[in-house]
């Protein structure tokens with residue numbers, strides 16, 4: 146037997162752990178250490194990861210610290226203005242070469258022994274190169290490790306460490322692009338300084354799952370009752386408003402409320418009125434935005450999510466960054482349209498601060514639930530019982546928009562987007578390479594969903 150056959154670990158059957166015929170998900174995927182390590186390999190180290198917005202690093206030498214899975218990375222622009230992403234680790238003893246979260250620099254200096262790297266990642270300074278190394282060090286081989294793929298779509302910068310990955314456009318596909326178009330079409334976007342960051346004691350997938358969850362109205366009753374936030378979750382129990390799920394390649398999806406013809410007619414007639422403002426959809430009444438979003442996207446008012454962990458939420462975007470199986474760091478970036486009236490900008494900022502993030506009433510309530518759900522995936526007894534993902538299963542039809550070819554499901558509150566996300570997760574976890582993933586991933590469903 147060959148050595149690589151002997152040493153190859155046996156992985157679980159991920160399509161059995163996520164059993165979408167039965168609508169059941171095994172709790173181990175939320176707390177098993179080995180599964181978590183494999184997620185870092187097969188999902189984060191393989192996929193495209195959101196880094197930052199181009200406006201956060203507009204000039205050569207500007208940098209922004211981000212993550213690919215659990216690895217710290219530096220997103221920067223070299224002297225030519227080209228976007229670059231490097232692992233934030235010195236090639237000598239591994240120390241971080243960048244400690245500030247964001248800033249401007251001429252080079253990256255390691256504070257341990259002083260190796261220095263240029264903005265293009267090249268090793269340009271080695272103390273004692275002549276006397277201690279006797280010039281016997283090929284500096285060209287010891288630059289920072291660069292991401293082979295760095296690209297942006299409408300100003301949103303992504304990086305990928307796998308040389309075999311498809312380009313960003315192909316990875317996003319029409320639904321991934323639609324997710325970003327939902328925010329990029331909001332006008333002349335300017336980022337608000339600073340990123341809100343906080344840690345929740347949950348598995349990252351439960352925080353992603355909740356992006357599509359329009360069923361958990363009861364979670365937020367205290368926020369609603371306190372008047373701290375408007376009841377923004379529509380169509381939950383007691384509501385009968387329509388919902389739309391949009392299904393994209395590689396696990397991208399949009400899930401949540403669907404605008405009705407009456408909504409659109411009302412907003413077209415009066416795009417600045419209170420309904421349009423409160424629903425935050427005035428920009429969708431512009432013909433050019435309708436053209437960009439297409440017939441499926443313009444009515445999809447739910448939450449767009451780019452697999453694995455990038456959520457577009459109104460004028461904000463969020464990352465759910467894994468910090469171990471039982472810990473997730475939540476990041477919130479906020480954008481405002483420069484051309485917006487001051488009153489509207491103020492309202493958006495107030496909502497951004499008080500809904501999600503470290504001071505957000507909604508996400509603090511969510512986080513308590515995710516924390517408890519995660520704990521209950523560790524107990525030897527509780528672990529024997531799978532989680533229920535059956536809502537809406539077998540009761541809806543997948544439709545296809547002829548013009549764009551995009552598939553979607555129109556229904557009430559359901560768990561279609563969550564099932565699609567976990568199905569993609571099992572595909573990513575099973576595939577050993579991009580070639581496998583491209584060939585073996587589940588096709589977008591047709592017929593009964």
Ligand code: FES
Pocket residue numbers: 235236237238239240255256257258259260
């Ligand atoms: S660890 Fe960076 S110079 Fe030694």
Ligand SMILES: [Fe+2]
Pocket residue numbers: 355361364365507508511
């Ligand atoms: Fe919530």
